[in-house]
Amino acid sequence: MKSRVEALLRPVVRLLPPIWRVHLRRWWYAGQAPGDSAAGDYEGRVKQEVTRFTGEEVVNDLPGIFHYWSNKYLRPLMEEFGFSYPEDFFALQIQRQAAALGRHVQVISIGAGNCDNEVHIAKLLLERGVSAFTITCLDITDAMLQRGHQLAGREGLLPYFRFANADFNRWHPSESYDVVMANQSLHHVTNLDGLFDAIYQAIGPSGVFVASDMIGRNGHLRWPEALEIVRDFWRELPASYRYNVQLRRREKIFKDWDCSLEGFEGIRAQDILPLALQKFGFDFFLAYGNLIDPFVDRSFGPHFDPENDRDRTFIDRVHARDEKELLSGTIKPTHMLAVMRRDKSVDTTTWRHLTPRFCARL
Secondary structure (H helix, E strand, C coil), rough: CCCHHHHHHHHHHCCCHHHHHHHHHHHHHHCCCCCCCCHHHHHHHHHHHHHHHHHHCCCCCCCHHHHHHHHHHHHHHCCCCCCCHHHHHHHHHHHHHHHHHHCEEEEEEEECCCCCHHHHHHHHHHHCCCCCCEEEEEECCCHHHHHHHHHHCEEECHHEEEEEEHHHHCCCCCCCCEEEEEEECHHHCCHCCCCCCHHHHHCCCCCCEEEEEECCCCCHHHCHHHHHHHHHHHHCCHHHHEECCCCCCCCCCCCCHHHCCCCCCCCHHHHHHHHHHHCCEEEEEEEEECCCCCCCCCCCCCCCCCHHHHHHHHHHHHHHHHHHHHHHCCCCCCCCCEEEECCCCCEEEEEECHHHHHHHCC
């Protein structure tokens, strides 16, 4: 019931001043935490998520055109800061914590899923001579944690892992951690305020909160200023490219689909950065992407052939426009890599002038 009311109210809420929207979202989603009158709706969404991910063994598959775009543009950008891809980013931060603290490092991964990324990170750390670490994988879906346990076992890495079946919307850390990592999990969280409070407690004065996540509009919708540009590019596409592979429908005009209407996909994505700004200081912040997303994702990306000159040229043009509008501030990024800590006085390393505050749509 609450999800239907939410869908009806959204057009009205969008007309409110930004600060009113922030406070209203906090009140609304606080009511979706377990243990109150909205528990039925919350538990229903949880069951949807658990059912989905129980049968989904591969959750990170992306079309070939995504890899063309990321290798040509995103990887070189990341390499300016000493890493090449997200798992490399996480491993680098754990490595730095191990060097700074000079002891065994405790890491927890929030919403670890089937733990394939965490196993990859552990292998990178060992290759770099870092062996004094333990990674706790926390997830609500037991079947995925079991797959993670099996994967770590096959790789001979079980001594470096622990597994915790828990809901990050009501997680209360029982111990401190040197690194709390969240890899594409924050945009599934309804109780962001509570989770950020828990992370703040968990990292203490010397720990770090490391995240790679989606920070665009809730439900992975486009904001109006971005939607207009996406639709301009959309008109150039052949009809065959306008078929939504995931939703199995043709879209003569690009249709903005709210992924948060069922389950938790993108449920509070737009609140992640503003709330993080209120709670943490940023050691590092790299933001990117917006217009490019629908053309390289799972819905429409499969139509683009990375070996086709016309397709590559189109993606190159979208990326160039994306970067231009992001740098001007006309649109805001939908992705971030960030290293945060309690101390708000720290200097932030960024790409050009794209600071957390510049990139937040407040």
